[in-house]
Amino acid sequence: MSYTILKHLHMTTAYLTITLFALRLLLDAVGRPGWRQTPLRFIPHINDTILLVAAISLLFVAGYASAMPGWLIAKVVLLVGYIVAGVFALKVTLGKPARITAAVLALIMVSAIFHLAMAKPF
Structure with a gap:
């Protein structure tokens, strides 16, 4: 996979991570804890796994893996x-x-x- 594709995947999942975190905080703040029984409970974990895989891949593609x-x-x-x-x-x-x-x-x-x-x- 090319550097550009990995970088955009990493950036997109990073933005999605913070959006999902803020959404869950907001739902808690307005008294809607029911999100814990919806897919919103596990979707952030799937996204964060993709984010981590993209980050680790970027380390190798960009040459940062050694230093x-x-x-x-x-x-x-x-x-x-x-x-x-x-x-x-x-x-x-x-x-x-x-x-x-x-x-x-x-x-x-x-x-x-x-x-x-x-x-x-x-």
């Missing part, structure tokens, strides 16, 4: 933080203040990931 630049390492660290914060943000057993804090942190981290992807500052 990752600093911005890419920072993206990976932020990604782990985003996943952890996202899990807490959507956890129904936590109180509302903790979930809001986790959601804000997750959104800040994903914003930083998008910035690093576009700017590649270091």
Whole structure:
């Protein structure tokens, strides 16, 4: 698969990831927890798997597999933080203040990931 196709697949699934996360946050915020019994419960996991496969493929196609630049390492660290914060943000057993804090942190981290992807500052 070509670099351009992989890059566009990666970008599309990244945008879809944040859209699905924000949608689930919104549904929780307006008191619609029923989304947990719909395909919206598992579709983000399928999308995120495609996103990860595209990212790993890009590492090899772009030649970063042997020596990752600093911005890419920072993206990976932020990604782990985003996943952890996202899990807490959507956890129904936590109180509302903790979930809001986790959601804000997750959104800040994903914003930083998008910035690093576009700017590649270091």
